[in-house]
Amino acid sequence: xxxxxxxxxxxxxxxxxxxxxxxxxxxxxxxxxxxxxxxxxxxxxxxxxxxxxxxxxxxxxxxxxxxxxxxxxxxxxxxxxxxxxxxxxxxxxxxxxxxxxxxxxxxxxxxxxxxxxxxxxxxxxxxxxxxxxxxxxxxxxxxxxxxxxxxxxxxxxxxxx
Amino acid sequence: xxxxxxxxxxxxxxxxxxxxxxxxxxxxxxxxxxxxxxxxxxxxxxxxxxxxxxxxxxxxxxxxxxxxxxxxxxxxxxxxxxxxxxxxxxxxxxxxxxxxxxxxxxxxxxxxxxxxxxxxxxxxxxxxxxxxxxxxxxxxxxxxxxxxxxxxxxxxxxxxxxxxxxxxxxxxxxxxxxxxxxxxxxxxxxxxxxxx
Numbered sequence: 195x196x197x198x199x200x201x202x203x204x205x206x207x208x209x210x211x212x213x214x215x216x217x218x219x220x221x222x223x224x225x226x227x228x229x230x231x232x233x234x235x236x237x238x239x240x241x242x243x244x245x246x247x248x249x250x251x252x253x254x255x256x257x258x259x260x261x262x263x264x265x266x267x268x269x270x271x272x273x274x275x276x277x278x279x280x281x282x283x284x285x286x287x288x289x290x291x292x293x294x295x296x297x298x299x300x301x302x303x304x305x306x307x308x309x310x311x312x313x314x315x316x317x318x319x320x321x322x323x324x325x326x327x328x329x330x331x332x333x334x335x336x337x338x339x340x341x342x343x344x345x346x347x348x349x350x351x352x353x354x355x
Numbered sequence: 356x357x358x359x360x361x362x363x364x365x366x367x368x369x370x371x372x373x374x375x376x377x378x379x380x381x382x383x384x385x386x387x388x389x390x391x392x393x394x395x396x397x398x399x400x401x402x403x404x405x406x407x408x409x410x411x412x413x414x415x416x417x418x419x420x421x422x423x424x425x426x427x428x429x430x431x432x433x434x435x436x437x438x439x440x441x442x443x444x445x446x447x448x449x450x451x452x453x454x455x456x457x458x459x460x461x462x463x464x465x466x467x468x469x470x471x472x473x474x475x476x477x478x479x480x481x482x483x484x485x486x487x488x489x490x491x492x493x494x495x496x497x498x499x500x501x502x503x504x505x506x507x508x509x510x511x512x513x514x515x516x517x518x519x520x521x522x523x524x525x526x527x528x529x530x531x532x533x534x535x536x537x538x539x540x541x542x543x544x545x546x547x548x549x550x551x
Contacts, residue, residue: 231449231450232369232449232450233430249397249398251397251416251430252397252398252400252414252416255400255414255416255430256400256414259402259411259412259446259447262449263411263443263446266442266446338423338547339548340548341423342422342423342544342547342548343545343548345422345423346419346422346427346540346541346544346545347541349419349420349422349427350419350537350541351537352420353391353395353417353419353537354533354534354536354537354540355533
């Protein structure tokens with residue numbers, strides 16, 4: 195497969211969640227996500243006061259698509275990568291930064307939150323997350339047996355008729 | 356390969372609709388979006404131009420439900436079919452788990468079908484994906500056109516060895532849409548329970 199697959203589980207997953215929570219609390223951002231390069235949400239934290247977030251699936255997909263397109267641009271322009279993307283609107287900011295080659299950190303926050311502070315803490319968190327991801331070993335092997343195929347087949351019948 | 360999130364007990368599979376421009380990839384997705392009940396699907400995201408041509412991709416998440424304790428989801432994507440958007444197509448193929456190739460039955464699109472299939476094979480090779488390891492379904496769309504080419508002729512051009520599962524479809528009426536999606540989903544999930 196082409197993109198590195200992250201199999202987060204156990205202690206590594208707990209550490210990631212804790213780092214995201216610390217970042218959320220230190221910066222005052224609304225939503226904090228770690229997504230993989232394929233556009234799947236690996237972990238997500240939101241401030242207690244924040245309203246219900248928009249569809250995270252769609253955000254992760256668009257962010258990963260955007261990052262992939264930006265990466266392709268970087269390579270065409272002779273850069274190894276453009277690791278950081280900032281989108282500033284009238285009311286809010288979307289900040290995306292690479293966590294190594296494996297994942298992306300996505301922060302969504304109000305314009306009133308100082309960007310410099312967010313960047314400072316984000317860089318610190320990214321170093322911590324990189325270290326966690328570097329130490330993630332092989333995922334536990336799960337044996338999906340024939341029962342898996344049968345159950346999946348029944349659910350597919352329900353969904354698609 | 357599918358992304359398995361052990362902590363959240365989720366299996367996520369990426370399915371891509373590929374094919375030449377105007378063959379009906381977005382129409383497939385719109386039909387799925389319009390037919391599947393709201394609680395089993397997310398919002399459809401379309402990155403299209405003003406004249407409704409796909410610019411980057413369309414995206415639709417579907418929830419299958421829980422399979423042996425794993426919440427199983429499909430992420431459906433379309434690629435932009437127009438020839439000059441190949442850079443975007445390549446990006447969308449990253450991490451693909453299953454492909455539905457949507458072919459156009461119109462006589463003047465036979466060459467476009469063939470070029471798109473060749474482009475798919477080239478892009479997969481460039482990504483280092485073994486064609487035999489990714490489930491690929493051939494959907495021969497627009498069967499309701501009055502001058503539609505015989506399906507056997509289209510198949511002979513796109514799948515001369517007769518290796519691919521083939522479905523005839525009229526996506527704008529919903530004919531053949533779910534059959535293809537069901538088949539590719541089944542093949543993708545079966546791969547998870549097959550010994551490597």
